[in-house]
Amino acid sequence: MKVPFLDLQTPHRELWPEIREEFEKAFYAAAFVGGPHVTAFEEEFAHFCGVSACASVNSGTDAIRLALIAMGIGPGDEVIVPAHTFIATSEAVSQTGAHPVFVDIDPITYTIDPKAVASAITPRTKAIIPVHLYGQCADMDAILDLAKHHNLVVLEDACQAHGATYKGRLAGSMGHAAAFSFYPGKNLGACGEAGAVTSNDLAIIQKVKMLRDHGQSQKYYHDMEGYNARMDALQAIVLRAKLKRLAEWNKARQRCAQRYSERLAVSPKIVVPKVAPHNTHVFHLYVILVENREDLQTYLSDCGVGTGLHYPLPLHLQKAYAHMGHKEGDLPITERVARTLLSLPMFPTLTDEQIDYVCDRILEWVEKNS
Ligand SMILES: Cc1ncc(COP(=O)(O)O)c(C=O)c1O
CATH class of the missing domain: 3.90.1150.10 (Aspartate Aminotransferase, domain 1)
Known part of the structure; x- marks a missing residue:
């Protein structure tokens, strides 16, 4: 018997009849970046996570980076992250100009240890990134309490935890913002690179939407310099079908x-x-x-x-x-x-x-x- 580590082909065969028509329409309309499928996916994913808004982006890494920038994290700041995660978590911190500070994990859940976070807080600490690793949420109440006490922002790295819950609350709905990856092998995976930021703070989502699109508030009017980090329509078509x-x-x-x-x-x-x-x-x-x-x-x-x-x-x-x-x-x-x-x-x-x-x-x- 052969048992692959991951099988994406079987669900794709089942999905193809459903997405084929929308793929064809988008292809012939040459409507590839943004558009109605992207907007609809943002609404549907926000609803799935139980938050007020979602900004789609082009990867989980950029979801972390743009969410941090939108929350004011930048050069000189320290951001506490677990040492046991994919490097994207800390890479995105460094890309804002801030410094990742690595701490140990809990031996039971393998997620960030709140006691280790407490010991790592300094006057330069500005944010904590709990990673909901392997599909299990970090101890969010302990993290949120620390953040409140020290006036820090909390960004959930929910890249591996679409649909996970902590005390009945959904991953992506607990921190000031959350980052998701839709890399193909994730629980909700695209047919290429994609990601999203979720939040109940509309100002954060608005800022991420500007940052992902060259800092534009309207076409060719740039309130700031941003990035090219948008999700494309073909990914949104696949993600909408898979989200169901x-x-x-x-x-x-x-x-x-x-x-x-x-x-x-x-x-x-x-x-x-x-x-x-x-x-x-x-x-x-x-x-x-x-x-x-x-x-x-x-x-x-x-x-x-x-x-x-x-x-x-x-x-x-x-x-x-x-x-x-x-x-x-x-x-x-x-x-x-x-x-x-x-x-x-x-x-x-x-x-x-x-x-x-x-x-x-x-x-x-x-x-x-x-
Ligand atoms: C915990 C974690 N954070 C961040 C990322 C980055 O996501 P992406 O590969 O979509 O950039 C991943 C995905 O590999 C991840 O597993």
Whole structure:
């Protein structure tokens, strides 16, 4: 049996008849940038996230960057981010001229540790970016309390958490603003690059809409310098069709995760993901912790099972951040998780047979190595 790490083709075959007509219309009208599908998607996605407004952009990275700029973050500011995330989170901070400050994560949810955030706050701190990693929300109440106390802004990095909830509140609705990625492999993925900023603060959304479009308030009248960071119409067509299925797809991911966890939790060698009691996890990724994970990864690969490492080298130890002077041991939980994690196949059309095959191979490997 072959189990790919990700299968985007199956849902695309199902979607094609629905999006084909709109694709054709947009193609022949040569209406590619902005337009009615983009506007409609912004309204529908804002509604999905339970916020008043959404500004579509061309990637999750630009969603973070433009949201930070719109909230006044810039040169000299410090922005606290978890060291265990994709580099886009911290890259976008640096691109505003601000400095990312890396902190450790919670050992249960692998999201930013509020205690570590509290210790990292300085007079230069202006913002916190909790990342809802793998599909599970960070401890937002603790973060929001700290932010209120220190007068900081909170930008949720919800790039992996479309539809996740924290104490009944949706990812993307809790901070001053939130950034989403619609990179193809995300729970809600485009057919190329796309992203969005959501917020209940209309001034932030308005500013992001200007920034994404060269700072224009009206055509060729530029209130400021901006960027070319707009979403194109073809992405909006795909995203509108997929958004209708997102809740159902997230449920399917949760069913897959439950089956994995039931099968794998029998082994003391495997740490299965834990969901904080106040969270609903949407399992963008299903990540186990296991010693000697490279060996397991090779074993699974030989058995036809695709896996991933998210992320093998923590950000504070990356060459790109060598100038910060971090060393191994600085952020022990991040480092332990990065050294032992392994992402198993996860997508809504994963079958019980495929999950059982993956679990059988993992348990077989554990047996052979004990
Ligand atoms: C946590 C996180 N933040 C930011 C990004 C950046 O999104 P994009 O790839 O759309 O720029 C990603 C996506 O890869 C992500 O997983």
